Amino acid sequence: MGKDDPETTALKKELDDLIKKCQEDQKKQQDTTLEEACGSLPDPPKVKMTTKKNLKGHINKVNSVHYSGDSRHCVTGSLDGKLIIWDSWTGNKVQVIPLRSAWVMSVAFAPSGNFVACGGMDNMCTVYDVNNRDSTGSAKIVRELLGYEGFLSSCRFLDDKTLITGSGDMKICMWDLESGRKTTDFPAHAGDVVSISLSPDGKSYITGSVDKTCKLWDFREEKARQTFFGHEADVNSVCFHPSAEAFITASEDKTARLWDLRSDQQLATYKPPNSNPGFTSCGLSLSGRFMFCGSDDNFIHIWDTLKGQHNGTLNGHENRVTSLSVAPSGMAVASCSWDQSVRIWV
Template identity: 75%
Template sequence: MPPKADPETLQLRKELEELYQKLQEDQKKVADVTFESACSGVADAPKMRLVTRKLMKGHINKVNSVHYSGDSRHCVSGSLDGKLIIWDTYTGNKVQVIPLRSAWVMSVAFAPSGNFVACGGMDNMCTVYDVNNRDTSGAAKMVRELAGYEGFLSSCRFLEDKKILTGSGDMKICMWDLESGRKTEDFPAHNGDVVAISLSPDGNTYVTGSVDKTCRLWDIREQSPKQTFFGHESDVNSVCFHPGGQAFVTGSEDKSARLFDIRSDQQVALYQPPNKTSGFTSCGLTLSGRYLLCGSDDNNVHIWDTLKNQHSGVLSGHENRVTSLTVAQNGLAVVTSSWDQHVRVWG
């Protein structure tokens, strides 16, 4: 049984809920048009026909995370088998296998340059590897172990080769200088585990998702959020910036995906699967932002036309929960990872 909250905490929670409700009412008052009606004149998008181009086998346990390199060709996957694998998505071949000190990997990141990969998880640490340098065993050289978290590492993203941003189960965001191995920022970000980070296209801002059911927009140079977005009724498992930089999408445990508009400071669209029984673990947008893809615990990737709010079908093939989804920077392919131990390239 969880400990009973004291009366003061209960009162503060009640006040917070009331504030949220008032904000939502105020937002509704200024919402003079619905997203669907604003997009009613837009022509229907053609059906998205993606098929598995490569089925990449190599892991021998659940694959929890996958992330594309900036070259739109290579990607890195992290598995509970204690390995990172760097793949060539064109050929489906393994480029490198990196053994980890801890098998409990939850998040991986590829530097946009393709020079470094990072990972972390239940070891409460972010570990960075130089893919261009090998250690004595022939694997990519570990260049940094970033420790000092009081919770698991849930998300990491490179700002550049020498800077990385991390979110963790201790509700904090940290920024690290990889040359010195020191934190340059360390601050509380949410009222629950920070589980997802997405960088804006210009790299000046980023958005976070949390188990506190909210998303927050941050400026890279500041320690307080610019905006807080709410609407989800359960954990926000994934966030992804819109290519236009003025909106972002989310995937949540509450069996919905949503589109939040930064300028109007609120949710503008709600996307639900036809069966309404699928919780979403991951999300991504195509290069135009017209299609939303969400990895689900029903083993499929669900697709929507974002403007028309039409469910456009599913990508099926995985035999267990889809854990992570990453879209190539050039927009030509999508890579997914799953508890079925496989990584798939769709195109």
């Protein structure tokens, strides 16, 4: 069937009509808006964060950053073919890990701090043991997870024994790291799975995709619990709310959004007042009140999630902000950019 095939066109129209009907039914259930419900709340203070450390060491675009569970160490992956583990308190490099492929798109730090994982255009996920070295003195490769028909776009550790990945072949895979075997492998979206966020209670996760949708999954099932429509372009990043009952998204359609799991719908849309950038990444403060979004206008934009107000920007990067990670303690934000630097904001 070609793209302009009459049957395909009819099916697409039917699907669009069904989505519209669902959205209309959702609207009927709304008795108020988030802004109306939170209108009486006092305005929050302006977020005053500055660059505490500007970490330099990469010599090409830095594509991904992720904090360890200790809120001190973070790992970054760059197109210079290196992973760097940083001590974000001192600004020192703890380890530099040379990669077999420079095309790294995603990195992950195990909550324990014992392992890091990365992957990208090499169509596999490589896991390194931070505490053990190989003959060259670099962190030892403990697993090379193969079997992807597309690039690896997202990975997250559940614990030291389990890893979940999303990839360009539209699949979600779960891996048992002790045996190196895939325990789950299923098609999840109609486009690349570009972002994964684990729920605070560890029972579910959210995925964001190039197919413009987000989905909620239970770890025990291979069928999506909920699908969220609304974005008009790629969903580049998803992040669970600390309450585990909502999540935020950052999209290529130049909006960031807040979604509620219980009412199965979008609660708010966020746009900066004076610019119109696409968003690459997102994160939330420990309370969930403040939302951080990295963008292609070189800034990290901040909003008050409840009142929908733009709270300011974090300025310092000189090129597109590609990824950000909020420390588990809530005390800092790490961001990385095409300007080859990594910044720690406090």
